[in-house]
Amino acid sequence: MRITAILAAGMLLLAACGGGGDGSGGSGPGGLAVPKIDKLGSLGTGEGAVTIVSWAGYVEDGSTDKSVDWVTPFEKETGCQVNNKVAATSDEMVTLMKTGDYDVVSASGDASLRLIYGGDVAPVNTDLVANYKDVFDGLKNKAWNSVDGVAYGIPHGRGANLLMYRTDTVKPAPTSWGAVFDANSPYSGKITAYDSPIYIADAALYLMKTKPELGIKNPYALDDKQFQASVDLLKEQNKTIGEYWSDYTKEVQAFKAGNSVIGTSWQVIANLAEADKAPVEAILPSEGATGWSDTWMISSKAKHPNCGYLWMNYIVSPKANAQVAEWFGEAPANKLSCGETADKNHCATFHADDETYFDQVWYWTTPLAQCVDGRTDVTCKDYSAWTQAWTTIKG
């Protein structure tokens, strides 16, 4: 179901781009044509530089923290000077890649198909990426990083948005998202939620399981009625919210002090809070959860394709992938990374090889007017509608 949904999203995005929008005769899903771009045939010598667009924390050269540096070894090893640009949002990543000034990008699921169908990234010749063979099979050739079995990137890592609570105050231990949507919650005023319009999907996911009559099949594809139900649920929740969080330091401190005792979180936040001696637990509730998955992709206009490939190979090498995964707080993509992490429990903590765990995760996808679950008889709410609704939810 999810795969169909994401493919449908990609199809509609192509139509949006206006290039061969009718797509008849194309090889892609729904007869959609992917721009014909050849993958690199063989690896040459490095061009001496590589330009990267990445999420914060993915490309560290020691300037943030002296002990966190996997860029310098790469530069010494390959002679490719790294020029990194940190992007704040997926939208920004797409815009930057369209300029053609960058060689590689760490795209999330809500950006990758836009890049593929927009012709901004090239298929990846995985034979040239030696470490690709060690990437978890559960991450390879997925709907957000491949088309027709053609790989468009090297999986990097993934994570779920969890339910975190303080074990000393929240009793009995919650097992459902219902704990944060209960209007009569005993923890009213100390409940927290992620401060982003995409959080509407969390409410939709909860309604998908608790109100089947709404017919929600994908939390990122909501028609008027489903959207309104999710927004109403969140408006009701607002009365019990103490604060919304968007940067993780804020959430760690709130849970430590007890200003927040239950709410959405990431595994990395739970770890940091525990390291700070806060009695917290983070679980994947019975309804499943929203989450994210990132992929390194190479530009179709790359000026330094060889260095780009060297980077993609290096960043998923066991050692580097382990370093990034630990610094960022995510499940690594390379199975050998699990032996390289400083914390030997890292992969277990982040469920790196637990496919049944990730089967319950709905990776972030940008909502579009054309329903991403494949429905064509209704119009769904697009992301700008989600943003405006988020404003009214917060009041």
Place this chain on the structure above:
Amino acid sequence: MTSLGSYLHRHPRLRLAGLLSAPLLWLVVAYLGALAVLLVSAFWTVNGFTGGVVRQFSLANFRTILSEEVYRAVTLRSLGVAAAVTVICIVLAVPMAFFMAKVASARSRHWLVIAILTPLWASYLVKAYAWRILLANGGPVDTLLGGPGNGPGYGLFATVLVLSYLWLPYMILPIYAGLERLPDSLLEASADLGARAGRTFRAVVVPILIPSTFAGSIFTFSLSLGDYITVQIVGGKTQLIGNLVYANIGAANNLPFAAAIATIPVLIMVIYLVAVRRSGALEEL
């Protein structure tokens, strides 16, 4: 070089143009130009399908802002916060500035000015996060008030408190500058003529204070009106105009709608500036 110098010496207008061209260029292009782009783009929309900006005149953004109740509520809340911060700053700044300008010795005066300026050297973010820890559940403020949960916690009150703390120097300095220009002899003359302290304050000090206070209020009011970081850090679930602008730029990539929201504080400040102009505040800046 000398020939150019003498040429300019003979043509004073050209000399003036050369002197002023750089600041004028800055003012017109970078400053007014940016403001004009802001105003124009507020009338554009974003194509929800491609995320591209549609450069076509439309009142849709303003219609949304005027018809949705939430924007009115947030505007009023932001105005309330800005007014409260300004009043608190005035109440704290007037006695402090008076002491600095009229009571303290000339030597300690300089040290006091430095002390007032010191917080401005520290990063805004560090100060805001420090307040977040001070106001935390069971934190120092709670302890002072008798235990966890007794303090204000995070929310609207905390926002006003922290903004007042952050902008206080901007209120003290213009008032201090105004009072310093008030000759001591005037106060003595008033006393010699038989006026009591209250009368002297009303007749001599207040006329100096009013324009200075308005000058300070322009800072505290406009800075509070546009703030979004402090609210995010200590405001709990509160949102002000700044947060709405930020959400529409950062998350939604909807620049035109953010621009439309941003015209609200611009409008409020224009009205405010026109109103305080009559008090002579602008001469005090």
